[in-house]
Amino acid sequence: MSNLERLQKVIAQSGVTSRRKAEKLIEDGKVKVNGKVVTELGTKVSPNDKVEVNGIQLEKELPVYYMFYKPRGVISSLSDDKGRKVVTDFFPEIDERIFPIGRLDYDTSGILLLTNDGNFANLLMHPKHGVEKVYVAKIKGIPSKTELARLLKGVKDKGEVLKAIRYNILSVDRKKGTMILELTLQEGKNRHVRRMMEQLGYPVLKLKREKYGLLTLDGMRVGEHRPLTPKEVKQMRNHATD
Template sequence: MERLQKVIAQAGVTSRRKAEGLITEGKVSVNGVKVTELGTKVDPEKDEVAVNGVPIDKEEPVYFLLYKPTGVISSVSDEHGRKVVTDYIHSEQRVYPIGRLDSDTSGLLLLTNDGDFANLLMHPKYKIKKTYIAKVEGMPLRETVKQLERGVKLEDGKTAPAKVKVKKTEKKKNTSVVEITIHEGKNRQVRRMFEHVGHPVLKLKRETYGFLSLHGLNAGESRELKPHEVKQLRELAVT
């Protein structure tokens, strides 16, 4: 017997956390009976679980790495008809992004139908490093770089120590290219960090996620993760 939210997540419907919300909202039924208790356990082989009246089928887990282009929404649908990340994934399974990148941020994004895997990578206590390249206004001083590395106080708390390196400065344009590595996932964190120290971001790209990179991909292209990469990500998350 397994927890209902885990069964829903493993079926690739959504993440386990969102599955809990669907249960408490009364959108899940087991063998035709609505269930709202989070502690409910079911037999995935025998019990029929339905979400919004649609029975779930256990799907084979799939894992994708996407080079998200700028202007694309990190979602599975958009009410305004804008491009979403799943438009770039060719899979029969229903996948969704692990975390998100803002519409105006490009770069490496993972997608899956494995709710447990998604939850593991997004959990705040697991510290997977992510490296971004930011083009910012102005030329950060050494003290500003140290301030970013120590952590800055944002409205939702102080950021954890980061690794920061100024890669290039353009005096005529008064801009700089800065590499920053963080392991948190606060909303629009990198943009807010640079804004806080007086160097607003003009362009932002996520270059790496843990040991994964965009090597060999152009914007809009994706590839499936190899089994050893999935295994390595799981191990990286919990160490």
């Protein structure tokens, strides 16, 4: 079996950038293979080829996969120009160049996956694969069943349709005027849950992602991380492609 891979795929797998951006870098003449500039998108390379992006050689790392219980008040990024804490600050012992798969808002806690495998990240994030994510939201106000049904049909915000595929009322505090909702999404648009609930008129007071595909936070504390087992990685791949 051939071990040749498309150049843009190899760049994306290294975690340097997305496949789409890798294609642009190739077309712009920013990529070299064995010292020669390559601008052809169909180019294939072997593991022995030396690939450089913007003059920096890609390092061949073994793929790693981590689950992180992100606290509130942490940026889902590799750096922050305001000096705030970022997710990779919690991985000082990791040598590999890992990056978050998708993101969780600054004020949202819960499951976040990190890896250096761009293919795996793209697989889980692609909307067509519909990997389910379960959130628990504490909201201000007590919506009716009719109002909550709108979540399943979708609500519009800034030209986007935001919806949940399931919801479950966990508790209602009539004295404080709050409700705790479990929401299952197949998409992950920016501030999806918060924007969706704001459009209904019930702002989110607290938000946590409790499940990502088959993965849960069982046995983990806020700020902790652990490697995914090979079985979990395989299950997540299969779950995304089913």
